Each structure stands twice: as structure tokens, then as C-alpha cells.
Amino acid sequence: MRENEKQKIYPLADIENLKVHGRTTGCLSPLTVFWTGSGIELNSKGSELWVEVEVDYDMYEPWISVVINSATVSRQMLTAGRYWVCIFRGMTEHEVKNVKIIRDVQAMNGDPESYMQVHAVKFDGEFLPIEEKPYKIEFIGDSITSGEGVIGAKKEEDWISMWFSAIDNYSTMTAEALNAEHRIISQSGWGVLTSWDNNPHYNIPQYYEKVCGLLTGDKNESLGAFKENDFESWQPDVVVVNLGTNDGGAFTSPEWKDEVTGETHKQRLNEDGTFNVEDLEAFEKAVYNFLVKLRKCNKNANIVWVYGMLGIPMLPYIYRAVDSYIKETGDKKVSVFQLPNTTEETVGSRQHPGILSHKRAAKELTEYLKGIL
Known part of the structure; x- marks a missing residue:
């Protein structure tokens, strides 16, 4: 060399x-x-x-x-x-x-x-010196926000690191369009209540207050992943939450069973294919409680719950939960925004949104956030 x-x-x-x-x-x-x-x-x-x-x-x-x-x-x-x-x-x-x-x-x-x-x-x-940007945005989500499927041919199905992208990602595109600094908190397959396969421990809210609480193992503990996050040091102007896609998937997935305790969990469908009312209530309660936690940690942020890049089965229940949160708390800085669905033209690898889908979502979200900022 x-x-x-x-x-x-x-x-x-x-x-x-x-x-x-x-x-x-x-x-x-x-x-x-x-x-x-x-x-x-x-x-x-x-x-x-x-x-x-x-x-x-x-x-x-x-x-x-x-x-x-x-x-x-x-x-x-x-x-x-x-x-x-x-x-x-x-x-x-x-x-x-x-x-x-x-x-x-x-x-x-x-x-x-x-x-x-x-x-x-x-x-x-x-x-x-690096110039400070005028805004800060935090994005919270699942595989969509992790940029899974943005890289790679449509036929790729392997679950590997290679198909993830933080750059060709609606979150980064939105932040750049708004000249904002941003952070991403995301995990593939996870939800606001359960993961796509009904695991009740795989939800983002449970770990949100730690530096990177969803990691596991002694090595990550020694690196400080499970320490309390210092929220005062970085207060966002907007928190964008893109969760609900996997919660919707849980209704059509088999029950989850804990091999050690025998505990099981399942989001149920009624015989006619509609969602079980009790399980919907549990989902809505999880949305409500996460909004309470987000507000506690991010005192002045606008909170925008976005959803829709892989269908909208949970949209009415997200709206309902957000509405009841606003009514009960009087917190007016919370809203819901529907993102454009992924199509045959805009799909990427692993049947996830591709770069064209992320671009479309970023364009529409940017316009919406401009109105807020």
C-alpha cells in the first residue's frame, strides 16, 4: 500500500x-x-x-x-x-x-x-465546523423504516443485511428535503403491540427509553445499549411513527408460543374474517400508551403517526386511538398521515417497498411536514 x-x-x-x-x-x-x-x-x-x-x-x-x-x-x-x-x-x-x-x-x-x-x-x-441544521426529526418504525428491500432485485427473498438501506429510505429522503437532522429507531417485523408472528415482547414501545434496548447479549450490555437514553441531549421537532403493519400481519399469522413458559399469544380473526374486538382494543391501547410515552420523552415535538406503504388494514384503529388520545389529553400536536401504497412498479426485494416507493412516500410526507414545521 x-x-x-x-x-x-x-x-x-x-x-x-x-x-x-x-x-x-x-x-x-x-x-x-x-x-x-x-x-x-x-x-x-x-x-x-x-x-x-x-x-x-x-x-x-x-x-x-x-x-x-x-x-x-x-x-x-x-x-x-x-x-x-x-x-x-x-x-x-x-x-x-x-x-x-x-x-x-x-x-x-x-x-x-x-x-x-x-x-x-x-x-x-x-x-x-459542520453547520447545525434547523430541525430534528426522529423516525420510529419496522422493516419499512429500516429500509429492508430497498436494495436488490425483486426476486430476492433471503433475510440478510445486504438488502437494507438507511440512505435510499423515506426517512433520510424526507430529512434531507426538509434540511433536518434525523435519527431512526426501527426493527424489522416488530409492531406497537406485537411482531408479525404474534410475539408480544417484540414491540418498539417496550424498549424505546433505552439507548438501544432491543439488542440482546452481554456484549451489547457492556457497550451501553441498555442504558437509559438521554432525551434532553437531543429533542426532536417532529417524531414520525410508522408502526402497525406488523400488528396487522399478526391477525393472519399463527399463534406465538414461548418454548420455555408455554405462554401463547394470538391476535384473532372472527369467523367472518373481521378483527376480534378485544384484540383491536389491545392494539388501540398500545398506540395510546406509546403516544403517552413519546410525549413524556419528547416534550414539544409534533408527533405524526404515518402508515400505508404496505396496505392499510389498521388505519381506522390507528385513527381511533389517536383521536381518543387527543380528546383525553388535550394534546393537539399529534396527527395521522396516510402514506402511498407500494405497487407492482414500486416494490423492491423481499416484497417490501423499493426505492421508488420510498421516494413517493418521502415526497408526500415532506409536503405534510412542511405544513407542521
Whole structure:
């Protein structure tokens, strides 16, 4: 490898003009990147930049996207180990490059060994200040918000890290259109009450107050994933919740059974195919309670519950729950917005919304949020 003699190694903690994206513990030595869309941003004036990563996993490796001056220039799998990755080289020395190194893959609940850290950067220039954006938006969701299916051919069905994208994702597109900083809290298959397969423990609200509470295992505990999140340090202007798709799916999925305790759970259909009233009430109560929790954590945010990219079976019940929350609390900063459905033309891999579907959703959501902001 040709050595660039001008390059110096900068531990992240020593970089004054470093911007960290996503929910973290606040520790920079090293920085653990938990959620999709998380990572680092630098305004770098120099010709060559490398980043030192540390990665491990049992099944699901992390992927990163490199975005330079708002254009995605590369996307790659990070294999296990601690090593240097070249971000760019041979670029004009005196030009300032805005560089984002972004985790493309969601936090992996199903792989206790999976983690990604950034230790340092190696650079031959200087880091300049990064302008603060006027707005902050938090996106909460499931596989749609994790960008599952955005990458890959329509025929792909493997459940692997490769098909996830934080960049070609309605959340990132919306944030960019509104010139907002954003965070993503999401997990494929999860709901507001249960997962698609009726697991009552796989719901986002239960873990929302932790840094990355839906992770598992001793390694993630030692990295601080289960610590209380510091909400005061980052208060969003808008919280966008895109949950309900998997709760709807649970009604048509077999019951979930806990192999250890024998406990079972099932969202039931009536004989005529309609939703069981008691189970709908449980869903609506979960929506209501999550709104209460979101308001407690995000004091002044507008909360927008969005839904519809994979059908709208739960829409009437989301509306009903939100209406009763507004009536009972007097909280006027909460609303529901329907996103455009995915079609044959806009579907991606794994029968999930593709990039065209995400673009459509982002366009409509952006217009709606403009009215709020």
C-alpha cells in the first residue's frame, strides 16, 4: 500500500468538528454505532481519508454507505475484525468535502454478537465546523423504516443485511428535503403491540427509553445499549411513527408460543374474517400508551403517526386511538398521515417497498411536514 506521509491518526474524541448521528451512549473512545442511519459526519479539507472500524457478528454483518457532498459514492460490507477502510483518496486538497459514513443496517435483535464501532480517522488535512441544521426529526418504525428491500432485485427473498438501506429510505429522503437532522429507531417485523408472528415482547414501545434496548447479549450490555437514553441531549421537532403493519400481519399469522413458559399469544380473526374486538382494543391501547410515552420523552415535538406503504388494514384503529388520545389529553400536536401504497412498479426485494416507493412516500410526507414545521 502506498503510504501518504502527511496523514495523521485522530481518535474520534480528539476531533473537535465531529458530528455524530444516531442514538449513542455519548462515548467516543470508541463510538458504538447501534441504529440504522447512525454514523459520523466530517467537513474534511484534504486529499485522503481513512476510518478505523471494529466489527463483529455471528450472522448479520453491518454494512456502511459513504456519502460525499450529498452523493452516495460507495456501499460495503464490514467483515469481522479491527481495520482501516479507505473513504476517499486523490481528491483536490484545498476543497472541503462533506463526508458521512453511515450504518446501513438496523440494530440486529437476532444476533447478540453483532456490533459496529468507529475508533479513529486517518487524514492529511483539517476538519472544519459542520453547520447545525434547523430541525430534528426522529423516525420510529419496522422493516419499512429500516429500509429492508430497498436494495436488490425483486426476486430476492433471503433475510440478510445486504438488502437494507438507511440512505435510499423515506426517512433520510424526507430529512434531507426538509434540511433536518434525523435519527431512526426501527426493527424489522416488530409492531406497537406485537411482531408479525404474534410475539408480544417484540414491540418498539417496550424498549424505546433505552439507548438501544432491543439488542440482546452481554456484549451489547457492556457497550451501553441498555442504558437509559438521554432525551434532553437531543429533542426532536417532529417524531414520525410508522408502526402497525406488523400488528396487522399478526391477525393472519399463527399463534406465538414461548418454548420455555408455554405462554401463547394470538391476535384473532372472527369467523367472518373481521378483527376480534378485544384484540383491536389491545392494539388501540398500545398506540395510546406509546403516544403517552413519546410525549413524556419528547416534550414539544409534533408527533405524526404515518402508515400505508404496505396496505392499510389498521388505519381506522390507528385513527381511533389517536383521536381518543387527543380528546383525553388535550394534546393537539399529534396527527395521522396516510402514506402511498407500494405497487407492482414500486416494490423492491423481499416484497417490501423499493426505492421508488420510498421516494413517493418521502415526497408526500415532506409536503405534510412542511405544513407542521
